[in-house]
Amino acid sequence: MSFTTDIKKEIVQIQLEPCCEKAQLAALIQLCSSLSISGNGIALHVKTENADTAKRIWKLVKETYHVDGELSIVRKMKLKKNNVYHIKFQNHAKEILEDLGILTEDGLQERPFGLELKKECCAKSYLCGAFLASGSANDPTKTSYHLEIAANSQKHASYIQRLMKRFNLNAKIIERRNQFVVYLKMSEQISDFLRCIGAFEGVMRFEDERITRDFKNSLTRLDNCEVANEMKSQKAAKSHLDDIEKIERAGKMILLDEKLMDVVKLRKEYPEASLLELSKEYEKRTGVAMSKSGMKHRFTKIKEIASKITD
Numbered sequence: 001m002s003f004t005t006d007i008k009k010e011i012v013q014i015q016l017e018p019c020c021e022k023a024q025l026a027a028l029i030q031l032c033s034s035l036s037i038s039g040n041g042i043a044l045h046v047k048t049e050n051a052d053t054a055k056r057i058w059k060l061v062k063e064t065y066h067v068d069g070e071l072s073i074v075r076k077m078k079l080k081k082n083n084v085y086h087i088k089f090q091n092h093a094k095e096i097l098e099d100l101g102i103l104t105e106d107g108l109q110e111r112p113f114g115l116e117l118k119k120e121c122c123a124k125s126y127l128c129g130a131f132l133a134s135g136s137a138n139d140p141t142k143t144s145y146h147l148e149i150a151a152n153s154q155k156h157a158s159y160i161q162r163l164m165k166r167f168n169l170n171a172k173i174i175e176r177r178n179q180f181v182v183y184l185k186m187s188e189q190i191s192d193f194l195r196c197i198g199a200f201e202g203v204m205r206f207e208d209e210r211i212t213r214d215f216k217n218s219l220t221r222l223d224n225c226e227v228a229n230e231m232k233s234q235k236a237a238k239s240h241l242d243d244i245e246k247i248e249r250a251g252k253m254i255l256l257d258e259k260l261m262d263v264v265k266l267r268k269e270y271p272e273a274s275l276l277e278l279s280k281e282y283e284k285r286t287g288v289a290m291s292k293s294g295m296k297h298r299f300t301k302i303k304e305i306a307s308k309i310t311d
Helices: 003-011 018-032 051-065 093-099 120-134 154-165 187-196 200-249 258-269 275-286 292-307
Strands: 033-038 041-048 070-075 083-089 135-137 147-151 172-176 179-184
Touching (some): 003 051, 003 120, 003 135, 018 041, 018 093, 120 187, 154 179, 200 258, 258 275
Antiparallel strands (some): 033 041, 041 083, 147 179
16 A cells, blocks of 8 residues: 555544535545536536545535435556546535535636635645645655645646645645646655644654655765775775885885884884874874874875885
8 A cells, every 4th residue: 555545544534624624625626526517417527546535525525515426436447457436426516616615606716716714724624635636645765755736727736835835835836747736845844744634644654764764874875985984095005005115115215204204114004094093093102192184294295205216
């Protein structure tokens, strides 16, 4: 079962106040339904691939408007071969749309006109319904964080975006295949959205996976950094030994003063040690503090002497 399916299964269990029921139903109807007109009047057709979403719409319409629908299930023959749930509400479809503010004298609206969404609970319920209808979220174990809600028009997408901004969710909009997608990319924002719509179990799973993944990534970066530093130290050590050997072969060790001879002896004794380790060993033996940069400066002097020797 996908992360999105788990979230939807959780939020359909939330008990709503009457005002919130209409707010959520408005989002569900707007995002996954269409109208048809025949001799029998206006019919409302709902289409969704999520069983929990279909049950939620059926329940809200029945309890709020005392209207029964006609349910049919069609199995897709391509791709994932999911079930597609079709619900047809023939009776009182016009009254339902008008009551939800979706249909007015000016025609179908891009947002629930006249529906009270000033209350925080209603705004959250609308966003919850929008996610149920056309939302999805990447599994937190995947390589990128992503949550989105797809709308059929730019105006409706902008309306959803404004609702999200009321809860400090900085959503963006992108057009994709004749739809306008409202999306979040930041992990903290996705977590806040799930909390906003009441998916608290989803938040716990998301945060647990996110923290585990970020911790593993931090360890990997640390390991990579340590490996890189080790390789750098080994390369520097080999260069030091090559310079010392060149000076020795040429019989020019006499050119090195006492301070340089001290680090030559240390390097030959500890051929794989880092500059910091050599500095600490130098201080331990001589009682004189030696910084890493000081140790590096002495090896630079040795390299200069070696570079003047011609083979």
